[in-house]
Amino acid sequence: MNRDRKSPGYSRSIEDYLKAIYELESEGSPAQTSAIAEALNVAPPSVSGMVKRLSESGLLEHAPYRGVQLTRTGRRTALKMVRRHRILETYLTTKLGYDWDSVHDEAERMEHAVSDGLIERMAMALGYPRHDPHGAPIPTKDGEVDEQEDLVPLIDVPVGGMAELRMVSDRDPELLRFVASLGLRVGVSFEVIGRQPFKGPTAIRLAGPHAKERDQVIGHELAEGLSCVVLGGEVG
Amino acid sequence: MNRDRKSPGYSRSIEDYLKAIYELESEGSPAQTSAIAEALNVAPPSVSGMVKRLSESGLLEHAPYRGVQLTRTGRRTALKMVRRHRILETYLTTKLGYDWDSVHDEAERMEHAVSDGLIERMAMALGYPRHDPHGAPIPTKDGEVDEQEDLVPLIDVPVGGMAELRMVSDRDPELLRFVASLGLRVGVSFEVIGRQPFKGPTAIRLAGPHAKERDQVIGHELAEGLSCVVLGGEVG
DNA sequence: TACTAAATTTAGGCTCGATTAACTTTTTAG
DNA sequence: CTAAAAAGTTAATCGAGCCTAAATTTAGTA
Numbered sequence: 462m463n464r465d466r467k468s469p470g471y472s473r474s475i476e477d478y479l480k481a482i483y484e485l486e487s488e489g490s491p492a493q494t495s496a497i498a499e500a501l502n503v504a505p506p507s508v509s510g511m512v513k514r515l516s517e518s519g520l521l522e523h524a525p526y527r528g529v530q531l532t533r534t535g536r537r538t539a540l541k542m543v544r545r546h547r548i549l550e551t552y553l554t555t556k557l558g559y560d561w562d563s564v565h566d567e568a569e570r571m572e573h574a575v576s577d578g579l580i581e582r583m584a585m586a587l588g589y590p591r592h593d594p595h596g597a598p599i600p601t602k603d604g605e606v607d608e609q610e611d612l613v614p615l616i617d618v619p620v621g622g623m624a625e626l627r628m629v630s631d632r633d634p635e636l637l638r639f640v641a642s643l644g645l646r647v648g649v650s651f652e653v654i655g656r657q658p659f660k661g662p663t664a665i666r667l668a669g670p671h672a673k674e675r676d677q678v679i680g681h682e683l684a685e686g687l688s689c690v691v692l693g694g695e696v697g
Numbered sequence: 698m699n700r701d702r703k704s705p706g707y708s709r710s711i712e713d714y715l716k717a718i719y720e721l722e723s724e725g726s727p728a729q730t731s732a733i734a735e736a737l738n739v740a741p742p743s744v745s746g747m748v749k750r751l752s753e754s755g756l757l758e759h760a761p762y763r764g765v766q767l768t769r770t771g772r773r774t775a776l777k778m779v780r781r782h783r784i785l786e787t788y789l790t791t792k793l794g795y796d797w798d799s800v801h802d803e804a805e806r807m808e809h810a811v812s813d814g815l816i817e818r819m820a821m822a823l824g825y826p827r828h829d830p831h832g833a834p835i836p837t838k839d840g841e842v843d844e845q846e847d848l849v850p851l852i853d854v855p856v857g858g859m860a861e862l863r864m865v866s867d868r869d870p871e872l873l874r875f876v877a878s879l880g881l882r883v884g885v886s887f888e889v890i891g892r893q894p895f896k897g898p899t900a901i902r903l904a905g906p907h908a909k910e911r912d913q914v915i916g917h918e919l920a921e922g923l924s925c926v927v928l929g930g931e932v933g
Numbered sequence: 934t935a936c937t938a939a940a941t942t943t944a945g946g947c948t949c950g951a952t953t954a955a956c957t958t959t960t961t962a963g
Numbered sequence: 964c965t966a967a968a969a970a971g972t973t974a975a976t977c978g979a980g981c982c983t984a985a986a987t988t989t990a991g992t993a
Contacts, residue, residue, distance in 0.1 A: 472949075510949095514949090557818045571811060575806070576802075583793065710980065730941055742983080
């Protein structure tokens with residue numbers, strides 16, 4: 462009666478809550494009610510209600526008025542959802558020709574419907590990738606995540622330094638299209654050739670024999686969202 | 698706000714009802730409450746309730762105590778679900794190494810989660826197949842189905858005649874595994890070499906240079922479920 | 934034709950996950 | 964240190980879909 466269903470069988474909602482909480486937690490500090498509500502596009506009292514149920518089920522711990530933390534079990538499920546999401550995104554771009562800006566919503570819906578077995582088949586077909594198309598690390602089947610501590614936002618890369626784009630949030634398709642239109646992709650490296658004060662733009666020069674428009678200017682807010690690794694070599 | 702979501706956005710339940718009703722209708726006669734209930738594993742009053750809502754939404758017509766018929770709109774959605782299901786089954790077997798007995802459940806869940814765009818990409822990747830792995834016809838994007846009128850159940854293929862297996866229900870994995878274990882697949886042809894009366898078994902001989910066990914015996918009930926096309930050539 | 938069995942619908946309830954309105958706790962600013 | 968603002972929780976409802984029990988309609992048979 463249970464060949465390859467979705468193991469313990471949490472509801473779609475529960476899976477969404479756990480994943481959202483995980484993602485908030487990984488930005489440090491316990492997840493707050495309002496943040497969860499915003500992430501899930503739901504009113505705060507809905508979160509309070511669900512949080513109560515989830516903590517009664519042992520998926521998270523709730524310090525009233527203080528926020529929420531995943532338990533070991535809760536984190537396991539959350540990581541499973543993150544893995545599903547990122548494997549799906551990778552599969553859709555690699556095998557079905559999706560662009561990196563259009564995979565998020567599709568994966569968001571599919572991640573609740575597919576079986577563990579399908580995810581593993583996709584992972585195998587992809588050669589067990591470590592990162593999704595936006596550079597986010599794909600948790601392993603038993604919940605290990607490569608945390609990538611050396612990443613810094615582009616705004617913190619010093620002028621004159623070389624860096625490589627390593628990760629962009631997958632949330633905003635517009636943003637992803639814009640980033641791509643600048644010639645930037647995960648793995649592309651560049652030199653930071655200037656930065657204006659007062660939250661002004663950062664100027665970069667793409668490395669390699671890129672056609673025209675090797676020089677680009679990136680606004681402050683966007684530059685905050687581009688996670689880079691600073692490369693050793695300095696440039697004159 | 699609506700890039701490639703699931704167009705009008707019916708609920709999972711509604712999609713299931715419409716598809717089930719379509720499948721019952723295509724066996725002739727309007728779909729009865731109890732038959733729908735059984736197909737969906739739901740109590741009859743649940744069907745009455747849903748039927749009321751669906752007919753108020755114009756997706757079907759309800760003659761109380763008489764059964765239910767899809768409207769044009771209802772049929773369109775039902776066919777969309779059938780197309781999704783069969784494309785998914787074909788994709789999973791062709792591209793991800795699933796066996797024909799294990800795709801049904803996976804497709805059943807995925808068909809509610811994926812977008813039209815994903816289905817079309819899969820269809821394209823497959824070269825727009827006309828039939829799924831069980832031989833069932835795949836409706837086109839605009840709802841045309843190849844009805845295959847020349848199919849007869851194996852029990853009606855006369856002894857001495859040649860036939861080719863063209864379609865098996867995808868519902869029962871056990872049955873599909875068993876059929877496969879006999880050396881039968883969609884497209885395999887064989888001669889009917891005997892049939893016992895009183896709902897007794899049918900004996901067949903597989904065509905071509907099949908290893909050992911070219912002769913197989915198939916019980917009455919199973920033989921009812923194997924849709925074949927009778928081939929022109931007679932055999933001594 | 935009347936009576937029973939089967940099929941269907943109605944009535945009443947439940948759970949899940951969401952909402953708004955009202956209340957409580959925590960944080961922050963003066 | 965206190966008062967207002969912000970954040971969180973509780974209470975009361977709602978709708979979708981399901982259920983069981985109790986009518987009701989249809990169908991089949993004596």
